[in-house]
Amino acid sequence: MSKENYTADAPEQRRTLWIVLALNIGLAAMLAIGGALADSSGLFANALDNASDAAVYALSLVVIGRSLGWKRAAAIASGILLILFALGVLADTARRYFYGSEPIGPAMIALAVIAAIINLMCLQVLKRLDSDEVHIGAARTFSFNDFIANGGIIVAGILVLSTGERWPDLVAGLAVTAIALKGAFEIFDQARDASEAKP
Numbered sequence: 001m002s003k004e005n006y007t008a009d010a011p012e013q014r015r016t017l018w019i020v021l022a023l024n025i026g027l028a029a030m031l032a033i034g035g036a037l038a039d040s041s042g043l044f045a046n047a048l049d050n051a052s053d054a055a056v057y058a059l060s061l062v063v064i065g066r067s068l069g070w071k072r073a074a075a076i077a078s079g080i081l082l083i084l085f086a087l088g089v090l091a092d093t094a095r096r097y098f099y100g101s102e103p104i105g106p107a108m109i110a111l112a113v114i115a116a117i118i119n120l121m122c123l124q125v126l127k128r129l130d131s132d133e134v135h136i137g138a139a140r141t142f143s144f145n146d147f148i149a150n151g152g153i154i155v156a157g158i159l160v161l162s163t164g165e166r167w168p169d170l171v172a173g174l175a176v177t178a179i180a181l182k183g184a185f186e187i188f189d190q191a192r193d194a195s196e197a198k199p
Contacts, residue, residue, distance in 0.1 A: 010065045013136065016129055017064070020122040020139065021057040024050045027118050031111060038107035041096050042153040042172030045089040046115055049149060049176060052085040053142045060139050068134075075138040075191040082142075082184035086177045093173035096166075103169040105161030109154055116150035119143055138187045145183040149176045 028050035035043030056078040063070040123143040129136055152175045159168035 013064050013129060014061060016125055017057050017061045017139070019125055020143070021054055021061070023118055023122055024054040024057060027115055028054060031115060034107060034111040038104040038111070039096075039101045040103040040108050040153075040172075041089075041093045041101065041169050042103075042156050042176065043108060043111055044092055045173045045176035046112070046146070046149060046153060048085050048088055049146055049180065050115075052081045053146065055081055056142055057139060060136065071134050072191045075134045075187050078138040078142070079184040079187040079191070082180045082187070086180040086184070089173055089177045089180070093170055093177070096173070097170055101166050101169065103157075103160050103166055105157045105159075108157030108160060108169065112150045112153035112157060116147055116154070119146040119150060123147060134190050137190045141183050141186055141190075145179050149179050152176065152179075 028047050031043050031047035031050060034040075035047050056074075059074040059077055063074045123140065126136065126140045126143055153172050156168040156172035160166065
């Protein structure tokens with residue numbers, strides 16, 4: 001590894017990414033179990049989202065101190081993971097639409113609130129990193145999108161609870177899909193901009 005490829009804040013980046021990686025693995029497991037028990041498309045979407053986030057944070061750990069090419073590749077891989085995640089959520093939402101579901105509003109609200117708090121913690125930790133590198137930008141995009149998605153699921157849970165209907169949960173699943181796709185193209189843009197800015 002050359003000196004020019006090693007950043008002074010690499011140890012801090014590693015510590016930060018290990019923290020958000022651990023939080024997202026735990027959160028993905030919690031939301032997957034909660035989503036299954038609550039029969040919720042929105043919670044299942046969040047579980048997949050956080051699982052893909054964990055994969056992205058692991059990729060970001062691998063490329064710390066490496067060349068811009070490695071970091072761009074990690075960012076592009078992150079965007080591709082987001083697209084695959086979005087397609088998975090879309091398929092699950094369609095399955096629930098055609099075969100039926102009975103989401104539990106209070107469980108959706110409670111789990112989404114916990115997830116929002118954890119994702120906000122991840123976002124704040126990542127924002128403390130004094131780095132505009134493309135792989136760190138991708139990590140911030142993921143955490144921000146997660147936080148927004150959590151807010152949508154809280155609203156959906158309230159609507160499920162108040163109306164007794166399942167459609168708000170299905171809409172939440174579609175909304176998380178849209179947020180993921182938007183994030184993927186933002187990451188691709190960041191990777192392209194980093195390439196163009198390379199001296």
